[in-house]
Amino acid sequence: SLPNATHQFVHPFTQLAEVEASGPTVLVAGEGVRVTDRDGRELLDGFAGLWCVNIGYGRIEVVEAARQQMSKLPYASSFFGFANEPALRLAEELVRLSPESLQHVFFTLGGSDAVDSTLKIIRYFFNVTSRPEKKHVIGLERGYHGVSSAGAGLTGLSNCHLFFDLPLPYQHHIPSHYRYRSTYGSTDAEIINGSIDALQAKVAELGGSSKVAAFFCEPVQGSGGVIVPPEGWLAAMRDACAKLDILFVVDEVITGFGRTGQLFACDWERVEPDLMTIAKGLTSGYSPMGAVLLSDEIYRALVKQVPRDLPFAHGFTYTGHPVSAAVALACLEIYEREQLPENAKVVGAHLLKGLEALRENPWIGDVRGKGLLAAIELVANQKTRAPFEPGLGVSQLVRKKAYENGLIVRAFADNIIGLAPPLIVSEDDVDQMLERLARAIHAAKI
Numbered sequence: 088s089l090p091n092a093t094h095q096f097v098h099p100f101t102q103l104a105e106v107e108a109s110g111p112t113v114l115v116a117g118e119g120v121r122v123t124d125r126d127g128r129e130l131l132d133g134f135a136g137l138w139c140v141n142i143g144y145g146r147i148e149v150v151e152a153a154r155q156q157m158s159k160l161p162y163a164s165s166f167f168g169f170a171n172e173p174a175l176r177l178a179e180e181l182v183r184l185s186p187e188s189l190q191h192v193f194f195t196l197g198g199s200d201a202v203d204s205t206l207k208i209i210r211y212f213f214n215v216t217s218r219p220e221k222k223h224v225i226g227l228e229r230g231y232h233g234v235s236s237a238g239a240g241l242t243g244l245s246n247c248h249l250f251f252d253l254p255l256p257y258q259h260h261i262p263s264h265y266r267y268r269s270t271y272g273s274t275d276a277e278i279i280n281g282s283i284d285a286l287q288a289k290v291a292e293l294g295g296s297s298k299v300a301a302f303f304c305e306p307v308q309g310s311g312g313v314i315v316p317p318e319g320w321l322a323a324m325r326d327a328c329a330k331l332d333i334l335f336v337v338d339e340v341i342t343g344f345g346r347t348g349q350l351f352a353c354d355w356e357r358v359e360p361d362l363m364t365i366a367k368g369l370t371s372g373y374s375p376m377g378a379v380l381l382s383d384e385i386y387r388a389l390v391k392q393v394p395r396d397l398p399f400a401h402g403f404t405y406t407g408h409p410v411s412a413a414v415a416l417a418c419l420e421i422y423e424r425e426q427l428p429e430n431a432k433v434v435g436a437h438l439l440k441g442l443e444a445l446r447e448n449p450w451i452g453d454v455r456g457k458g459l460l461a462a463i464e465l466v467a468n469q470k471t472r473a474p475f476e477p478g479l480g481v482s483q484l485v486r487k488k489a490y491e492n493g494l495i496v497r498a499f500a501d502n503i504i505g506l507a508p509p510l511i512v513s514e515d516d517v518d519q520m521l522e523r524l525a526r527a528i529h530a531a532k533i
């Protein structure tokens with residue numbers, strides 16, 4: 088008999104009428120870019136799970152890597168003098184593949200705890216290097232950094248702040264580089280200079296560099312609605328942070344592992360961050376894992392200069408889990424062998440072109456994306472960019488119609504639809520996705 092689908096709390100922040108009426112869609116199998124629900128319906132997965140299944144479903148070589156490691160040694164701690172081979176090898180690979188500035192790896196279980204660990208690492212770093220006053224951190228409005236309490240505070244989306252008094256007292260935000268509804272103006276230069284000015288002003292407001300630890304950003308804002316900064320923005324913010332003597336932290340939980348068309352989005356502008364968070368594509372959803380990548384300077388302060396009265400007492404039972412590490416190594420091999428970042432670049436351009444062509448539909452206000460990370464913003468009036476009335480649920484309606492047409496997409500807020508298929512997707516698959524999306528938007532018209 089089928090398990091009852093009402094006992095698990097599965098839809099924490101979308102009170103969807105259809106979910107409440109009939110329960111969640113229970114997926115039972117996947118192959119390539121397609122998943123099957125328990126009624127036997129096949130769906131195109133236009134969102135790679137939660138933008139994580141980059142290598143697609145049913146990759147036997149990953150399953151085999153997990154099976155072998157599970158049989159050989161399912162667990163070994165990464166504490167008290169112990170380590171395991173897959174985790175060590177994975178750390179070496181990540182250092183080889185990531186920007187030059189990142190020389191060490193701290194493993195976590197996913198993205199939220201990678202962000203949380205990063206915040207602690209930064210605080211600890213300034214404590215042990217005798218700069219305890221450097222404790223403020225600055226993020227972006229519309230940024231998303233996970234659900235740990237500190238990560239939710241750093242997140243610049245107010246619906247993530249409902250749990251405690253978030254943001255925490257040391258967390259601050261500056262406006263996003265969101266061009267379509269811009270605070271800074273519409274040209275690249277206005278957006279880049281506006282962002283730098285806002286960062287400088289925020290640092291000054293907080294009492295200057297001696298009080299500020301770090302600036303956090305995603306190279307493309309994901310959960311805030313897939314917001315792509317102008318070319319040069321990331322490198323300009325990196326330079327601004329160096330000049331301000333604050334750490335530059337990049338959250339590549341979504342953008343890492345090929346999604347934007349390079350292995351890391353930082354690679355587009357040869358940006359060298361002080362710290363980077365990764366997860367999702369690291370194991371492509373086959374097993375949970377995340378990590379913090381950090382510079383040698385920070386690592387040395389953390390590990391080599393440990394004061395006995397101030398130990399860095401932080402870590403997880405499953406830090407460096409050998410099975411997840413074996414899975415990640417198998418995924419990295421696939422990214423390299425199948426050149427998935429390149430596929431994301433080529434097929435991503437095709438996707439963006441196809442979305443642009445949908446613009447003849449008057450509901451589509453903005454089309455944006457980088458690689459296989461794309462979104463459309465739905466508007467009531469294309470010319471004036473007037474949004475639909477809040478609460479009308481237009482994006483949820485389109486998402487539902489897409490599902491009825493055999494396509495999984497993600498709805499953000501009231502008006503944004505996101506597309507981020509597995510990186511193995513072909514142009515033919517994308518054409519099918521676009522066709523189903525067009526039908527969905529048409530069917531959703533009130």
Ligand code: PMP
Pocket residue numbers: 197198199200202231232233234305309310338339340341366367377
């Ligand atoms: N950072 C970013 C940029 C994310 O998109 C996410 C998850 N969507 C997280 C952190 C949190 O990762 P996780 O859900 O694995 O905890």
